[in-house]
Amino acid sequence: MKDDFLQYQAQTTPRPLALEVSHAKGSFIYDKQGKAHLDFVAGVSACGLGHCHPRVVKAVQEQSEKYLHVMVYGEYIQQPAVAYAKLLASLLPKRLQTTYLVNSGTEAIEGAIKLARRYTERSEIIAAHHAYHGNTMGSLSLMGFEERKSAFRPLLPDVKFIHFNKAQDLTQITEKTAAVVLETIQGGAGFLVPQENYLEHLRQRCDETGTLLILDEIQPGFGRTGKLFAFEHFNCTPDILVMGKGMASGLPVGAFTASNKMMQTLQNNPSLGHITTFGGNAVIAAACLATLKELTENQLIEQTLQKEKLFRSLLVHPLITEIRGKGLMLALILQNAEIANELVLQAAKNRLILFWLLFEPKAVRITPPLTISEDEIRQGCEQIISILEGCTNIPVN
Ligand SMILES: Cc1ncc(COP(=O)(O)O)c(C=O)c1O
The missing domain is CATH 3.90.1150.10 (Aspartate Aminotransferase, domain 1)
Structure with a gap:
């Protein structure tokens, strides 16, 4: 073998x-x-x-007997995905109410940066040195580690980098910046936790400049840091929350969540602003739902x-x-x-x-x-x- x-x-x-x-x-x-x-x-x-986990396996088995895949994302009403998005909304702050379910963490990042560009009508994205957000071309453009990405250039234009935890760098965020994308806890960099008030200052700067804050919780999310999401430790709510990994207890999935108003921009000019065949897949959504219930009920x-x-x-x-x-x-x-x-x-x-x-x-x-x-x-x-x-x-x- x-x-x-x-x-x-x-x-x-x-x-x-x-x-x-x-x-x-x-x-x-x-x-x-x-x-x-x-x-x-x-x-x-x-x-x-x-x-x-038996609860997840049972949910997958039960859903598999009903249906696996019936339509591309967003057209049919599929109970597991709807119930999941609703439960997630009930656990998140008011500005995070509408979820787009995708297939992986990197696709969720792609969706989030597209949403930020579309909503703000700006193009500049700011990420952090030593950041890791995934491996497709958009996410790779946000990777703060030249050695691993230079072979794949040219990447996305209009991407700038700041140092994680360096308050002075926040002045690089301006009225031209569509979004700042950060991992709430930097993973690939060595599990760097944000310093006292750093994320609060970042939130403030984003508010001053009309920039969206995208927090990548793909790794710390779903309870790993002692809260459902790590941002809850730091008094800072993102405009777009990106999730993946632990979401479905081992099945491939990702998601990004924002306000309903913001998400609506993916429906018009152009419509089909982000599309996916398998996003929101019923079996995987059933695993997500069972995972979230298990995490929050004990x-x-x-x-x-x-x-x-x-x-x-x-x-x-x-x-x-x-x-x-x-x-x-x-x-x-x-x-x-x-x-x-x-x-x-x-x-x-x-x-x-x-x-x-x-x-x-x-x-x-x-x-x-x-x-x-x-x-x-x-x-x-x-x-x-x-x-x-x-x-x-x-x-x-
Ligand atoms: C912080 C972070 N963002 C994004 C990703 C990419 O997720 P995926 O591998 O599901 O595309 C990862 C995966 O390791 C990650 O840790």
Whole structure:
């Protein structure tokens, strides 16, 4: 199977981890030999409820027996999508009431920037250095990391960059700016949390200049940081909220939400301002609905903060210089990139799943399912500390 995987399936790196998956349940992925791998990554923050949560599986099964796909987005009334958009609206601030369901995070970003341009009739978009918003051409244009995008130029014109958390840069936002797009917590950069009042100042500057604020909650969203959305920690509501990843507990999905008035601009001049065949797909919307109900009907979201405390208390070692992030969106910052790399690879051998971050080579991602138990946290953290003990011969710079 590995040879076929390497030959017939397109690869993104020369050396993929290549775990051959049999099945997955809760906090574990099982390999072909039946061995359990403890998952501290959760499909890169996509499986907030763990693998194959029974409520989600049931919702998918029930919907699959009724219908799968019946029409392109937006024409027919499909109960799961309508019920989901309505429930989401009831949990969001008043200015975020109407949701467009799409197929992935990157498509949601594309939709959000199109909406911002169309609504403001301006073209300039401001993003942040070290930002990651996805990999299609529009989202790639907002990537704040030249090394990964220069090969694909020319990209979108009229995109500028500011430094995340640098208040002085906010003056670059002007009456020409259609939108500022930021991750509420910068992911690929190393799980950078906004500093005190930064997002409030950003909100204020956007209001002064008539610029829309787009917050990308694709990674921190759906409870990962101890609130349903991370912006709720920072007294700052976006004009357009972008979601994905944990939304459907492991099925492909994305969404952007704005006011009903703003969303209406996608209907006219031109009509069909954004269209998609599978956006709002009934099976996936049923999974979204089950996920959101499960998250909000019990204490899972609040518990992420206690679990964060446990991680922080257990992950103490001289090779760990810092633990960044919030809730169960944590990044271990190691003394150097070699140690970080060694930790991920050794953990894989020990059947503990860890992963890298895109632009911070000293970081190791810890984004387990929100359902992870205390015992599982202890088990994985003990493994991390024991691997780091074995890394002490790696020179520290
Ligand atoms: C913050 C952020 N934005 C956008 C994306 C892109 O989402 P997708 O991979 O579903 O297109 C990701 C995915 O990692 C992300 O973390």
